[in-house]
Amino acid sequence: MTTGAVVVAGASGFMGRHLVERWRAAGREVRTIGRHDADALWGDPDGIRRVIDGSSLLVNLAGRSVNCRYDAKNREEILRSRVDTTRELGEAVAGASAPPQVWVNSSTATIYRHADDRPMTESDGELGSGFSVSVARAWEEAFLAAPIGDDVRRVAIRTAIVLGDGSALSPLIALARFGLGGPQWDTPWFCTRARRASGTQHEFRSRWGRQMFSWVHLDDVAEALDHIETHPELSGTVNLASPNPVTSAEAMREIRHAIGMPVGIPAPRPVLEIGAWMIRTETELLLKSRWVVPQRLIESGYRFRHPEIAEAIRDVLDQRRRAGQGSAVV
Numbered sequence: 001m002t003t004g005a006v007v008v009a010g011a012s013g014f015m016g017r018h019l020v021e022r023w024r025a026a027g028r029e030v031r032t033i034g035r036h037d038a039d040a041l042w043g044d045p046d047g048i049r050r051v052i053d054g055s056s057l058l059v060n061l062a063g064r065s066v067n068c069r070y071d072a073k074n075r076e077e078i079l080r081s082r083v084d085t086t087r088e089l090g091e092a093v094a095g096a097s098a099p100p101q102v103w104v105n106s107s108t109a110t111i112y113r114h115a116d117d118r119p120m121t122e123s124d125g126e127l128g129s130g131f132s133v134s135v136a137r138a139w140e141e142a143f144l145a146a147p148i149g150d151d152v153r154r155v156a157i158r159t160a161i162v163l164g165d166g167s168a169l170s171p172l173i174a175l176a177r178f179g180l181g182g183p184q185w186d187t188p189w190f191c192t193r194a195r196r197a198s199g200t201q202h203e204f205r206s207r208w209g210r211q212m213f214s215w216v217h218l219d220d221v222a223e224a225l226d227h228i229e230t231h232p233e234l235s236g237t238v239n240l241a242s243p244n245p246v247t248s249a250e251a252m253r254e255i256r257h258a259i260g261m262p263v264g265i266p267a268p269r270p271v272l273e274i275g276a277w278m279i280r281t282e283t284e285l286l287l288k289s290r291w292v293v294p295q296r297l298i299e300s301g302y303r304f305r306h307p308e309i310a311e312a313i314r315d316v317l318d319q320r321r322r323a324g325q326g327s328a329v330v
Helices: 014-025 045-052 072-095 131-145 169-177 193-198 218-229 248-259 269-279 295-299 309-322
Strands: 006-009 030-034 057-060 102-108 153-159 161-163 215-217 236-240
Touching: 006 014, 014 030, 014 218, 030 045, 045 072, 057 072, 057 218, 072 102, 072 131, 102 131, 102 218, 131 153, 153 218, 161 218, 161 309, 169 248, 215 218, 215 309, 218 236, 236 295, 248 309
Parallel strands: 006 030, 006 057, 057 102, 102 153, 153 236, 161 215
Antiparallel strands: none
16 A cells, blocks of 8 residues: 555545545545535535645545436436536646546446346446446546546546445345345336436346346455555556356345345345335346456456455454444444
């Protein structure tokens, strides 16, 4: 790990909090950018530029959660919160007298098409279509369009589902505890004209829980960022995912095993659609097949601390137990 200052934008989120604590525990100076309780606030270009000036690494994690219904208001906020903050950082980096050597900007593995036929790598992955993909494209375009020259190395991390305390693992464990931890089954489902026009309708493609579940442990997110910072050959897009994705059915089976639940009732799409509507989220988050592998990280020599999902899930549960917070809520 290098010793220069690191700036974390979006530091109040699940990943941001972990990274800030980890780097500070290692003795590294960490500066933050956020909506509140940060060293610089969004909308304050002078403050953001001062925070960035003289840093070694800038990591941007800002963006509204996609765990919501994709109505017009939420779609606008999901897009704006990513593109506008990225542009704001680009202006600050361009105006800094001593800009960071490396700027890592979040993206998402959802940018790739629904893939249950082959894995998507940085070299041969095919981009998809629809609302989520359009957001990811706009996010990366805003990042690459920032007028900062070649002195700042830019890396867009296409991150898979992150497993950790407070992550997307939480609702899956909750379902499993109630005996509902079977595979999520995709089926045909009706589509309104409005949802088709907005690109938010998930199309039926994978049967019987065979959609792929790409994931990465939070520890590997942090260590991969250290690796990216110290490996100048890594620029452009980098897939941040475990090298061993699993099917949805396999992921739910490992969750059941980890919590000692022998029964897991499958959830067909009609049940998922009703449940998603009730808790104000979207079934795409469960039914899209994300088959993403980290070709560039592996080729550059990165070794994953948690390459297998069974061990990764147990580690998350063990961390909670060691923290004395119990295992009922993860």
